[in-house]
Amino acid sequence: MSEITPELVHHLGVLARIQLSADEVERLTDQLDAIVDNVAKVSQVATAEVPAMSHPIALQNVYRPDVPEAVLTPAQALQNAPDAAEGRFRVTAILGEEQ
Incomplete structure (x- = not known):
C-alpha cells in the first residue's frame, strides 16, 4: 500500500506554502x-556490519598554523569604499522594508 497519498502531498504543499x-x-x-519505496529498499539492505559513510574516500582537512599578521588600518579598509562615515561603511538601509 502506498504511504504517500494526494492528501498528504497537498498538506505538505500547504505547510511549505506552495500552491500545487x-x-x-x-x-x-x-x-x-x-x-520512499527506494529508501525502504536501501534500508533493508543496510546492515550493522557496514559502517555508514558520507564520502567513499576518506577526507582530511589541511590546516595551516594560525599566525597573526599585519592587519589593515580602518583608513586602509575604507579607502576604496563607495561611501563611508564615522569610520564605517555606509550602505542603504534595508530593515523595515516590506519584502
Missing part, C-alpha cells in the same frame, strides 16, 4: 512514493 495544482499533486504523489 491537481496535476502537480498527482505527479508529486507518484514521485515521492517512488522515493
Whole structure:
C-alpha cells in the first residue's frame, strides 16, 4: 500500500506554502512514493556490519598554523569604499522594508 497519498502531498504543499495544482499533486504523489519505496529498499539492505559513510574516500582537512599578521588600518579598509562615515561603511538601509 502506498504511504504517500494526494492528501498528504497537498498538506505538505500547504505547510511549505506552495500552491500545487491537481496535476502537480498527482505527479508529486507518484514521485515521492517512488522515493520512499527506494529508501525502504536501501534500508533493508543496510546492515550493522557496514559502517555508514558520507564520502567513499576518506577526507582530511589541511590546516595551516594560525599566525597573526599585519592587519589593515580602518583608513586602509575604507579607502576604496563607495561611501563611508564615522569610520564605517555606509550602505542603504534595508530593515523595515516590506519584502
